[in-house]
Amino acid sequence: MAESEYILEVKNLCQHFTSGRGRKKLTVKAVDDVTFSVRRAETFGLVGESGCGKTTTGRTVIRLYNPTSGQMLFDGRDIAGRMNRKLREYLTSNIAMIFQDPIESLNPKMTIEEIVGEGLKVRGNRNKEDIRRQVVQMLNKVGLVEEHATRYPHEFSGGQRQRIGIARAIITNPKMVIADEPVSALDVSVQAQVINLLNDLKEEMGLTILFIAHNLSVVKYFSDRIGVMYYGHLVEVAKGDDLYQKPLHPYTRALLSAIPEPNPLTERTRVRIDYVPERDHDYSLEHPSMVEVEPEHFVYCSPSELERYREIIQNA
């Protein structure tokens, strides 16, 4: 099979959560009709406000949830189908995940060696010395020392714990890492440290990263392409610079206008744009869909909006 350009292709992915039954049945469309693709060895950023479905998308890709409908291809292989042992093995050895909360994501009752070595053990490595050697190697890679292997998570700082989380994720040599807001619980100086570490590892190991975050400046610094999500929909996908220079979807504009400026003089005059879907869109006559406005720049819009967006691009 010819290697496709994309390592991960997600098509019309829906993830609905239901509660109750009969008349009380309630459906939450956490992810609704999301389509995007991730290239090999690139960093794809997924941004959006809290509760817009970024994390759910990431967790569905690694099959912590069973998708309601839609297609997911990883390396050309379908990963949205029925869960069985083979698929789980395939998924877990190719995709790894880094979690948001450095305190929550490490088991307080296990030593660092057990936590980081877990992935090797699951893969049938029974040789304790070999596991130990690999764990220490990995700890060195993320800037920790051998002595730390015998310690428990509560003895580490937030940044250190997040680096342990990274070590745990990449020790099995995955092809792709889903980083679910890996730095949002850390302070700024440590954020930089962790992001740089991720960047180095990415280059060294040829990793593909699906980077989920709500901090736009971090995403901009880190990502090759960025997808913007709003209430379960992916509303705009573009290259990092394109998105920042030519935001088309009103929600993207609103999101970008919310970034504080480092310069106090311009910060004072910064104007925030509101996004009100009822005012900004008129979908009563025409249905919106994902359209490529210019190469590599997709927007979720209706035909009339598309005209307007094209004009904006041409004038820019």
Next chain:
Amino acid sequence: MIYDRNNLPEELLNLPASDFEALYQEDIKDEKFQTKPVGFFKDAAIRLTKSKVSIIAFIIIGIIIILAVVVPPLSPYGFNDQNISAKYLPPKMPIVEKLGIMDGTRVLKNRKVSGLSDTDRYPEGSIIEYFNVVTAKGQEMCDVRVDAYMLAGMPDGEYHWFGTDYLGRDLLTRLFKGARISLLIAFFSVLTNVFIGVVYGAISGYYGGKVDIILTHFAEVLDGMPYIVVTILFMILFGSGMVSIILALTITGWIGTSRLIRAQFYRFKGREYVLAARTLGVPDRTLIFRHILPNCVGPLITRAMIAIPGAIFSESFLAYLGLGIKPPNPSIGVLLSDGQSVLLQYPYQTVFPAILISVLMIAFNLFSNGLRDALDPTKRGEE
């Protein structure tokens, strides 16, 4: 950027990139910790030893366990050695007897004063004193304090520290033999309860959904049945041996543990570290027993420790109903139930088992309180 950089001085706007210098660029290299690693149980032990009450409770439990192990084989009397001539002897203990308590004497009420000189009935020296002399129907009556051991014709140097029962069996030996059996029943019933409860609760809590509904309802139905009736039927079916008592205490005993474990699993199964382990492909069994269960160990140990005095008490209760362990084996409950039938005449037969069971239960409760505090994760690292 989409905003005007208004009001900025020109020289600030056009700074060349070469003017900027990264503050730090070196690799991250953390230092070794200076402190010693402290594991979960070590930490708990440190905090447990800081609580004086728990230490005392622990020592008391230890002493009782040691006595239960050591006393029956070391005692000159077997727990089932019967001696009809030595029945109902009051407690007599060396050294303490000089204080006037536990000296092997008993007060006989309403005796004829004239009969006191009859050496067939009262061997020489057996009468210590007589008092309350009254005359009724021309007869002089009195109360007599006698040396019960001499009266029963016991040789000198015969000591039953806690007295004897209606068959002349030594109560000290029987009490600690009984404590041994009671403790064994308690330990093993709690152990089986914890084992069944953990597996049942873990499955019910981890898988949730339909499995959980079915398992929880089954436990509720079982819990709804009258406990005593079930136990009695059980004992009728299997006889009253130690094993059947343990099983009888297990029928409904595990339900509490399984509820606790189920709740703990609901609490922990959605945690990010469990999700993280799932993304690594850790199988369910490992997730349940290595990732989630160790986090429930604190409440579990505490609950088991609290359940031990409960089991001892339940066993005594069953013995009281006549469902106790098969004679001649004693248990604390059997001794209490035997003793209470002659409570007014021979109170010592009830007092000693009662003291032992009370002390045991208080000690276990205090110790498990201390354990609960020590194992409480929110108090970790304090002091």
